Amino acid sequence: MTLSKGAFAREIGFSASAVTKWLDAGMPAERSGNRGRMVKIDTAKAIPWLVAKVRNERTETAASERAKLDAERRRGLIRENDIAEGTLMPVADAEAAARATARVVIQSLDGIPGRVAALLADVDDPGEIASILRREIRAARAAIAGSARRP
Secondary structure, eight states, rough: OEHHHHHHHHTTTTOHHHHHHHHHHTTOOOSSTTTOOOEEEEHHHHHHHHHHHHHHHHHOOOOOOHHHHHHHHHHHHHHHHHHTTTSSHHHHHHHHHHHHHHHHHHHHHHHHHHHHHHTTTTTTOOOHHHHHHHHHHHHHHHHHHHHHHHO
8 A cells, every 4th residue: 555644644653754754764655756745655665664663773772771781780890899809999988987087187186285285395495396396296197197007
């Protein structure tokens, strides 16, 4: 059966614009050659073409979804491997380590005045004061560095 574009659209339950897109995509039809002129669509050729197009689109969609799923699985395996090798850690663990290090930094730095106050009370020599402060700062830095190395 040969139908016009509008009749074919009504027959299969789609819009004329959908049929136009299919025609542009290569659906078999006889065209008069003039833009806007009558298009004759042979349903015996057009219907199998549409069925193949829909099957192909479904196959492409399924393949695309499978590829996305495979990529996500690969990312998950890489993430698990990186965690096992110690090159990656969960965010919660990193946050906990950062908080623990921050506590050590704060305690080390806040403790300096209390530790040096008595030592500096009787010292008049600026060189000796600087030496005492350097020693205390080095001790604080060592405590901070030691806490950063612990897991």
